[in-house]
Amino acid sequence: MTQATSTATAGSPTRDRLLDAAAELFYREGVGVGVEALCRVAGVSKRSMYQLFDSKDSVLAASLERSAPAYLAFLLPPDDDDRAPRDRILHVFERLEEMAARPDYRGCPFVAVTAELKAPDHPASLVARRCKDELTAFFRREAEHGGAGDPELLARQLTVTFDGSGVRAVMQGQGLDGLALATATALLTGAGMDDTAPRTPETSG
Amino acid sequence: MTQATSTATAGSPTRDRLLDAAAELFYREGVGVGVEALCRVAGVSKRSMYQLFDSKDSVLAASLERSAPAYLAFLLPPDDDDRAPRDRILHVFERLEEMAARPDYRGCPFVAVTAELKAPDHPASLVARRCKDELTAFFRREAEHGGAGDPELLARQLTVTFDGSGVRAVMQGQGLDGLALATATALLTGAGMDDTAPRTPETSG
Numbered sequence: 120m121t122q123a124t125s126t127a128t129a130g131s132p133t134r135d136r137l138l139d140a141a142a143e144l145f146y147r148e149g150v151g152v153g154v155e156a157l158c159r160v161a162g163v164s165k166r167s168m169y170q171l172f173d174s175k176d177s178v179l180a181a182s183l184e185r186s187a188p189a190y191l192a193f194l195l196p197p198d199d200d201d202r203a204p205r206d207r208i209l210h211v212f213e214r215l216e217e218m219a220a221r222p223d224y225r226g227c228p229f230v231a232v233t234a235e236l237k238a239p240d241h242p243a244s245l246v247a248r249r250c251k252d253e254l255t256a257f258f259r260r261e262a263e264h265g266g267a268g269d270p271e272l273l274a275r276q277l278t279v280t281f282d283g284s285g286v287r288a289v290m291q292g293q294g295l296d297g298l299a300l301a302t303a304t305a306l307l308t309g310a311g312m313d314d315t316a317p318r319t320p321e322t323s324g
Numbered sequence: 325m326t327q328a329t330s331t332a333t334a335g336s337p338t339r340d341r342l343l344d345a346a347a348e349l350f351y352r353e354g355v356g357v358g359v360e361a362l363c364r365v366a367g368v369s370k371r372s373m374y375q376l377f378d379s380k381d382s383v384l385a386a387s388l389e390r391s392a393p394a395y396l397a398f399l400l401p402p403d404d405d406d407r408a409p410r411d412r413i414l415h416v417f418e419r420l421e422e423m424a425a426r427p428d429y430r431g432c433p434f435v436a437v438t439a440e441l442k443a444p445d446h447p448a449s450l451v452a453r454r455c456k457d458e459l460t461a462f463f464r465r466e467a468e469h470g471g472a473g474d475p476e477l478l479a480r481q482l483t484v485t486f487d488g489s490g491v492r493a494v495m496q497g498q499g500l501d502g503l504a505l506a507t508a509t510a511l512l513t514g515a516g517m518d519d520t521a522p523r524t525p526e527t528s529g
Contacts, residue, residue, distance in 0.1 A: 282492065305515075
């Protein structure tokens with residue numbers, strides 16, 4: 120449990136409602152949204168909020184933490200998926216293309232919060248970094264299974280592609296039209312994970 | 325001349341001082357910085373500011389516009405550089421690696437403003453998009469001269485790499501250690517612009 124959530128009662132309905140509203144509101148309007156507006160939208164009194172969290176910063180960090188599992192579950196293929204590592208990686212980019220085409224897409228929520236806070240040591244920036252590292256770790260595992268030449272490098276390159284594509288969709292105000300998928304595919308092929316690459320047996324991984 | 329600058333007297337010393345302070349302050353602390361703080365740091369009265377600009381939004385857009393030429397000049401190689409297109413493209417990523425290693429790096433200023441505003445039609449978002457498109461146009465020209473298979477696609481992929489690398493440096497709170505260069509190199513090679521690719525003569529471009 121992180122510092123951000125340690126002061127809150129995990130799992131209370133009020134807490135969940137506050138954090139869900141916070142995640143949506145901060146994503147849509149930015150981390151500058153005030154406590155008044157947040158509590159109004161969440162239907163929670165300020166008194167209740169401060170009984171659960173010591174500050175808005177703690178609410179922000181806990182809201183990211185709470186939204187992360189669903190976001191990652193949407194992006195990543197299921198564990199028991201039997202597709203090749205290359206296809207499991209491309210699944211993430213297919214999901215990204217899908218999200219980025221939505222008119223309310225404002226980029227990866229972890230990137231957005233970090234960019235807005237401009238404070239690498241803010242509790243929410245630390246949550247964001249940890250969640251982003253989970254995506255990179257997924258890429259790395261698949262790259263290893265797929266026999267990539269340098270799995271760590273490829274995993275970082277794919278993360279860069281994921282984040283840069285999200286940024287592009289936001290900056291251009293439109294979907295990616297296959298750009299994220301094409302870029303990930305080029306990097307996979309360059310790393311030796313093309314369609315015909317043999318899958319490295321689990322025992323040697 | 326854009327809408328953002330049309331209400332201001334271009335080139336006045338007060339205007340320049342205000343915009344330089346604004347660019348630095350918004351980059352360091354975010355677009356939420358208030359007019360009071362901005363005028364205090366710039367050493368400009370609010371009255372003077374409002375004589376030059378109709379709103380803080382206009383100051384923000386004009387400050388990005390004013391800072392763009394120096395930023396792009398830092399990133400891009402000189403026009404009369406006689407290196408191969410591949411090396412001219414990699415020059416941009418060498419500059420990025422250099423910037424991203426600085427402790428005060430907060431990502432590409434155009435990306436940062438767009439991510440913070442969450443409003444694609446904001447005048448500053450439009451300036452940011454136009455400036456980013458200049459970088460993509462540079463990549464595209466060089467990709468054409470270098471004989472890339474699909475110069476437009478490669479240019480977009482390199483822009484994604486540039487922005488995703490900047491995001492990574494911010495999220496990890498540390499330099500890129502060659503990641504941006506390695507990713508750009510992999511994409512250039514994948515697009516047929518490797519070390520030994522012949523330079524397409526200007527006349528056929």
